[in-house]
Amino acid sequence: GAGVSQSPSNKVTEKGKDVELRCDPISGHTALYWYRQSLGQGLEFLIYFQGNSAPDKSGLPSDRFSAERTGGSVSTLTIQRTQQEDSAVYLCASSVTKSGNTIYFGEGSWLTVV
């Protein structure tokens, strides 16, 4: 597609439920990032995918968080047993290769856990 596409744009879920957030990066971009941003805060790195290499999961805050990238394209971020502190905007971004290139962000998925 023309840009990074994320869905859903907004999600309200009950505490304890699982959620899946989807990211469709720009075609041909091998690098894909997930970030989390709480209200009024900066970006918190979650996970990075580069081609077929093993992802860097060092930013995932707990084992309730996981992410996959199928076929080197679409990625899904899964949050299990959601907690209220998980409420944030989840931003996906992609770039041609690794750092040193411009990264392109999607519009984010607003997650509210009630």
Added chain:
Amino acid sequence: SQQGEEDPQALSIQEGENATMNCSYKTSINNLQWYRQNSGRGLVHLILIRSNEREKHSGRLRVTLDTSKKSSSLLITASRAADTASYFCATDGSNYQLIWGAGTKLIIKP
């Protein structure tokens, strides 16, 4: 820990004035980027300056980089209401990660 730190955290100016935001970082970099974020949604890339560059222009934007002081500034000239947004700097960390500052919230008053 956070590499980039922007200051001020918030800036409110009149339309037409110039806005200057600063970013400091801690370790050596290959490049530094500035991004804009409207209303907590996706960030938009503004400009990238490489470590061997000292100044770069793009329209009403002027970015400077002082590697000896490990700092960069973003100047927006002749500000407009549409420039109201949060501005982030990002530096390239090890391998692939961009390291982000907490951002400067800019408000342009009409």
